[in-house]
Amino acid sequence: MKVKKMHPDAVLPKYAQQGDSGFDLVAVEDVIIEPGETKLIKTGLAFDIPEGFEIQVRPRSGITLKTKLRVQLGTIDSNYRGEVGVIVDNNAQPLEIRGDYNFLAKLVDGTRLRADTNTGGKTCDRGTYLILKGDRIGQGILAPVARTEFEEVDKLSDSERGVNGYGSTGVKYTKE
Template sequence: MDVRITKIDPRAVIPAYQTDGAAAFDLTIIEDAVIPSRGTAFLRTGLVFGIPEDHVLLIMARSSLFKKFGLTLANQVGVLDADYCGPEDECHIYLFNPQDTDVKVLAGSRLAQGIVLPRPRVTFVEGTAAERSRGGFGSTGGYG
């Protein structure tokens, strides 16, 4: 599948899969930043994606984000819709620092990863969802 991409900043890095078996491609930030203790930062990639109409780009943390930096994605999973593709619709990485100290990240750091998936459209029909019940939230594993 082809995905159109526009570099709106010359420092932007076209995403790449790091291995042949990788399911997601890495996203790179283009500016140094300091994420304050217990604070957030909205970091630029310099990229606008042209996701195919019937697909979505999901943005997730790289597995090394917390291990190397102690950071998480502030929104846990970012959703970039197919219609978010205009000249001002830059893809950003939204980070949260849960630590007691500030964290500096450098331009060129690969902090998040993206995966393009089909986007199904459902029709919601009002009525009883099911006749049976499993026992509610947490019913299959307890809390221990």
């Protein structure tokens, strides 16, 4: 797949290990995300996705486990040629902190650092995250796209499940 660097510091995508389904999407700039904020993290990359495919932007499990950052699922269509970004929510709750704690920020690996030097002197809430240029913030999956024709009908076919949904099968596993 053809890829174009839109920024000189962009990192060409690669699979971290043999057998990985996702390739790394890397931040091209430092971004501060305060509690409750949503930010677009630029990758500095544009793709020439083959027709019949899409790139699915997905979270990295380690970030989801270790932080309150949530990468939102995204679809990059085959006809899009602009820069790919990763949408990230900070689900941390704002806290009122006194003393030096207001200078702490968290990194995507869950560690903390003094943010007063890394953020240009900006004070940070305890739930603030700092995504650094070069952080692997998301992953892309190249996936086939099935297309269909739509036909309006008055009645759908019957099925065993029918209209039962939204938790109708319960959450408890039962042996059959």
